[in-house]
Amino acid sequence: MKKVAVLTSGGDAPGMNPAIRAVVRRGIFQGLDVFGVQHGFEGLMKGNFISMDLGSVGDIIHRGGTILRSARSERFRTEEGQIEALQKLNEAEIDGLIVIGGDGSFRGAEKLTEKGFPTIGIPGTIDNDICGTDYTIGFDTAVNTVVEAIDKIRDTASSHERTYVIEVMGRDAGDIALWSGLCVGAESIIIPEEVCDMDDIVARLEQGNKRGKKHSIIVVAEGVCRGDEIAKAIEQTTGLETRVTVLGHLQRGGSPSAFDRMIASQMGAKAxxxxxxxxxxxxxxxxxxxxxxxxxxxxxxxQHKLDMSLYHLARSLSI
Incomplete structure (x- = not known):
């Protein structure tokens, strides 16, 4: 093996750049020529290879996003697209490919392996929904971003004596909602892995009001429902003034945490x-x-499994 390439695919995640850096520098350290593929599998089919040296990944370990850019590609899902990508890899005399991304990216990498081309995957997604690893690159940073945002929202909730519903990302996994909800002391955490019980949510709000609590935070994962649906149900049932904040793509940006830089560096070198x-x-x-x-x-x-002991811990601490 003399030449390897690396690409990032799917949604960006904080820590992808440290992973790219580790792949490039470990590869050069081992005597390899390393190439970056711009714009994911879409760029792979077009042969968008760029030579990477030590300087090309300098000063990126602290940067969010991905310097290689990312894109989703419907064409690569087809047999024709995969063959086209293989042709570009062979023309460039690439011997191996490292793919940084989520489960969809790994399915694409697996297709190349089935066709005889060596591929290695590095789990990079804020959702933390990849089996085979306790943590994915970007999850820790996303949780910290959510916690910081909710801490600020709580100040306003307290000042105006309101209930706030915070909608967070995570697709069909409740990891971000659970971890951030536990860390901010949310009164209720609504996740796909547990049935949403509006009667319980209302009862917990009313219990808090009886002991003099004037504001509440409810965290809902996007994979369950929209935050405004929860807020509407609360207002109709309790009469409590309720506001909604959708954090959205704010969670995918920002400088990666020390933990994400650490595991990205380890995983990149290991690949x-x-x-x-x-x-x-x-x-x-x-x-x-x-x-x-x-x-x-x-x-x-x-199937990815959430640590439900954390969910029960959060419920016991938010009484």
Whole structure:
């Protein structure tokens, strides 16, 4: 193996740049020529390769987003698109590819492996919904962004004695909502993994009012419903003045946390090592504090599970 390429795909996540940096510098350290692919799989099909040297990844470890840019590609989902990408890789004499992204990106990487091309995946998504790893790159930063925002919203909620519903991202996983809700002391946390019980939410609000509480925070994951639907139900049932804040793509930006920089650096270097050791069709993961790797197919078979003990802890602390 002499030449490797790296791309970022799907939604951006804080920590993708530190991962790119680690791939490039570990690769050069191991004597490889490293290329970046601009605009994900879409760029791969067009042959958008750029040579990466030590300087090209200098001063990016603290930057959010991805210097390689990202894009979603419907054409790459087709057989024709995948063959076109393979042709571009072969024309550029690339020997291995590292894909940084979520489950959709890994499905694309797996298709290339099935066609005989070595690929390694690095889990980069704020949703933390990838099996085979305890944490994905970007999750920690996103949670900290949400916590900081809710801390500020709580000041206003207290000043005006209002109930605030905060809608957070996470797609079909409740990790961001649960972690941030627990860390800000939210009265209720609504996640896809647990049935939304409006009677319970209202009862907890009324219980707080009886003991003199004048404001409340409710965190809802986007995979359950819209925040304004919850707010409307609360106002109709309790008469409490309720406001909604949708944090949206704010959660995907910003400088990556120290934790995300750390795991991105570890995973990026590990991906290079795996390619050099002859592995393909696997993703890097972090389990119990240790770096591991598992086949794309194996990770796809297992459904991501939320640590529900945290949910019950949050309920017991927000009485």
């Amino acid at each position: 290079i090592d795996l390619l050099l050791d002859g592995h393909k069709g696997v993703m890097v993961g972090l389990k119990g504090g240790n770096l591991i790797h598992s086949p794309f197919a194996e990770a796809a078979k297992v």
